[in-house]
Amino acid sequence: MPSRISTYIVWICFWAVPAIGFAQEAALPRLLESGQILDQELRYDEAEAVYRLAVDAFPKSYLAHYRLGMALYAQARDKEAIEQFKRSSKLDKKNPAPHIGVGRAYLRMPKRRYDARTAFQRADKLAPDDADIQDYIGLTFANNLGKRREYGVDGRRYFRKALELDPQHSNAHYHLGLTYDQSPGRNYKKAIPHYFNQLLTVPDHAEALDRLVQCLIKTDQYAEGVDMVNQIGTLPGSEKNSKFEIYRGQLYAVVLQQKENDFSEAYEVYGDMLDRMDLEEKKWFTDLTLVAPADVLTQYEKASEEDQQELRRRFWAERDPDPTTVVNERLVEHYRRVLFARMHFAQAKSPWDRRGDIYIRYGEPDSRQTVRGPTSDEASYFPTGAGRVDSIREINRRLRYRYGGNGFTESWVYVRYGVEIILADRFGNGIYDYPPPVVDIREDRFHPEVVMTELVNRHSEGYRYDYGGEPMEFLFDVVTYRGSDNQTEVEIDFSIPARQLGYAHDEIGGAMTSFSSQVVLRDYDLYRVADTALQIGPIERPKVKISKKYAKSNVRIASLNMTTSPGRYRIAVAIRDSISRSIGIYKARLAAWNYDNEALNLSDIKLATDITPGARSGPFVRHGFKIIPNPSLQFKRTKPIHLYYELYNLTKDEDERTAYRTDIEITMKRKEMNVVFRFFAALGRLIKSEADEESVLLSFEGAGEVSDPPQYTSIDPTDSTPGDYTIRLTITDLHTGQSVVKAKDFVLLNDRQPPVEDPTL
Incomplete structure (x- = not known):
């Protein structure tokens, strides 16, 4: 409903009309100015009323018809807008603006891309040096495919011409990037420099930043992405986009985790990133729905928000692959997986399609292939050369489950679980999901959804942490004594088979080595309560290679001490050999006896x-x-x-x-x-x-x-x-x-x- 002020403006304009015949040149600008003020305030319906007064009073004014068309276009009333733009173009045949308006309206309508292109080409004849027109012509080569939009390669030359005419164009770099990123060929690497240049030109271009980061992640260019985002973040205007720091954190966290193996700093970066996220986005990173077993989920769904937070802490603490470190590597990996799913599997469905569900649970498959057509075809997959991967696929295809549909399918193989999961884009909209149910009893037994349900029941999630060395076997014994100041003294003794240390002057080291040891005590609520670390050595390596026959009898032993308060704990002991980098981590329960009486x-x-x-x-x-x-x-x-x-x-x-x-x-x-x-x-x-x-x-x-x-x-x-x-x-x-x-x-x-x-x- 128009406000009293806008109504007042309209009535002034209305009563001024009878006098316009005496002062037309002064009255029309006042009407157009009044409408423009309303446009700037985004009050398009009220602006429309003013412009209609202008059109009624001045039917031969090309500008009045054009402004009315723009007000209608702003309200998504495209057919009405086109009518006004065409009237405007007839009144001023040398003005390209009405043709651009017609083209923009057609561009928004289904199956009218050719009409839009024709309108823009008419504008181009009138203004061949207008970069915006070239940009618009390029957009007419985009196809709408359901919820997806593909940008045809034929549009590239127009986007390039727009940049020749105006290197600082507000959108051409971005649209040029889309012809690589969102085209059938999908060349993410070539899209990256165009998105980057767009942001150098317009630092607060939110869509270009989104696409840049997604392309960087898809091409595994995390370190390069950190440099790019840092560079853009220094430009005036970048502060308007709150996602800069979030994206910088996402890219940097992966660099720290995967490239530098620095989980500790990655955890801090992820934490800062989550603090900056809105609640809707943050929930995807903290929700346990896709990783917790059924019994935990039942408890989680019934808990209060405060209790849910405690359940999340305990859930991840129990899955910490190395309790001797301060950071929980499994939780860091979970954040990375959610980020990956958001960037790779969310183009057609939010927050992600079925691939994201599986990826967040089990991480990167041992093999992932995309094929077109039914999986029953013998040529549907390419051998990987990995025997276990290929055998799982072959057994599944011959004896268990074969998808007979058309379209694109993805085959995910997890060797650890011995399964192949088939996911299909059944409708060509980019959404991958389980194939439809089958009638065949055998194939129904091995249908991907059935296989996944059984796997989730056995293993609700999975992760293999890279400890940075081969596993080291060792034995340890814990003895407690009375300590000072009402504390309990804990003595941990180690026994390490010397065969694992190699031998003197082998290809990896000399005659001596040392052990770095770490011991952590956590209470039964999994809070860290005490820890100690000790560098043990030098320790003599065997002079010659020890055979397996004598491996258990030839050992190296060491000991370390710590103090703690009396109580029941979970103890974690880690030992790493400084030369071979072999590492052993063992967990046990400890009763620290109360000697304080x-x-x-x-x-x-x-x-x-x-x-x-x-x-x-x-x-x-x-x-x-x-x-x-x-x-x-x-x-x-x-x-x-x-x-x-x-x-x-x-x-x-x-x-x-x-x-x-x-x-x-x-x-x-x-x-x-x-x-x-x-x-x-x-x-x-x-x-x-x-x-x-x-x-x-x-x-x-x-x-x-x-x-x-x-x-x-x-x-x-x-x-x-x-x-x-x-x-x-x-x-x-x-x-x-x-x-x-x-x-x-x-x-x-x-x-x-x-x-x-x-x-x-």
Whole structure:
């Protein structure tokens, strides 16, 4: 509804009409000026009313008809606009503007491209040096294909001519880029410089920026894209486009992640990018719908927004491939996949078509091919040379599922899961989806949608993180002691087969190497609570290549310590060899015992290959004992098994003496014969000895003057049967009657070959 002011203007103009005959030259400009003011305020319906007054009063004014046509064109009333433009052109046959108006209106109408071209060509004859006209003629070679638009190559010469006439043209560079990017040939690399030049000319050209970034991503030119966006971002006017920083972040994050393997900074860049996104776009990056299993989704959909945020944090924390790093590499990869889907699979459907669903779950397939026509044709796919990929496709085509439709199809093969997924553009609109259901029972069983449903049920998502080196096998054992300041001391011992280190003076290194180790503790809510890192070495590499036969017996061992508050944790341990770059990451659960009380307490049991008293300092020395750990907890029967532990808070009597009983029971986990162990080092006076087919129990009484004595003993396993055992240690304070119990599992090997262990630090 017109405002009071605009109504007032219209009435003034209306009552002025009778006098126009006396002052026509003054009245027409006032009408046109009034309409132009309304045009500038985008009040086109009100402007139309003013221009109709002008046309009625001045029917032979070409400008009044032209302005009325433009007001109608702005309201998408193209047929009415064309009528006014044609009247205008008849009144002024030398003016190209009405012909341009006709062409623009036809250009917007279906199947009228030829009529639009004819109108623009008429304008071209009147103004051959007008760059806009050349640009418009080029646009008439575009085809509308459903929701897609393809720009014909025949339009290129007109866009180039427009740029010859006006190198700073506001759209010609952009349209020229579209003839490469959105043409049947799809040459993204050639489109990039045209979009870039468009943005150098018009830095706030939003569509050119969108297309530039998409082409850069499609051609894997992320680093080049960062440089381009940075350069454009310095130009005046670029600040008007809020997407500059978002796109810069997207490109830079991928450079950091894929090119430089810097997940930490990539995570920060993605975070900044998400902060700048509107909520509608951001939700595609944070939603768990396409990655979480059914049980998590059920919980997620019922949760409040705050609880959903916590569920997302836990979901990704549980899938962190390397908990020893600060950043979650899996989450960074998820952001990259969503970005990829938005850029590659969203041209015809928002936020993406079916390809985006699959890509976000499982990442880049091992092979992706696009073919035209039915997949039953033997020539439908080209062999890749990768045996497993080709065999999956061949088995699927011959024995499982063949798509018989026409049009373009894509074949995605994931070797890890042994599946081929067929996706079809059934309607030629660029939207790929599962093919329609089939009647054949066999093919229905292996229909792509059925295969994907089964795969999602087994693996809701998948990711193989590149650790930057071959896998390293190692074993570790964790022992806790009482620490200072109410803390628990955690000792982690490593055992690494030396064969994995290569050998001295091989093609990758010299005689020595070192290990970089990282240990992280997370609570049961997966929050990081403690960590430590240590460079271990130098460590001697084997002098000669070790055969597989002796790989397990020739090991290198190391140890590191950290402190934490008492509690239950998830521990992650990572070790990397500095020369081979091999890396091992292992996760386990840890109970950090609470030693912060005055009651009787007992450290964990440490099993060792050797314990030597009287040591002063050095590696593996604790309270005067040199304790060579055996992190594998596997022992040969030819050597004794050594035990070390510490007692805390033994009470003293009036003579300042402690008194306690030690019960050691060794039990075989499976019922077999010959559970025979003899103790070398006494733990006091032996007061009880019992043995049967399944266990051995010995009890000792001890006394002393120290409330927190370290203890050690040795066991001879020579006559025992190989197998899995548990050693259970019970300490009883004879003054108070308090007892405390700890246990440890170990393995007795069926091999009398002596182990070759080389503890080197």
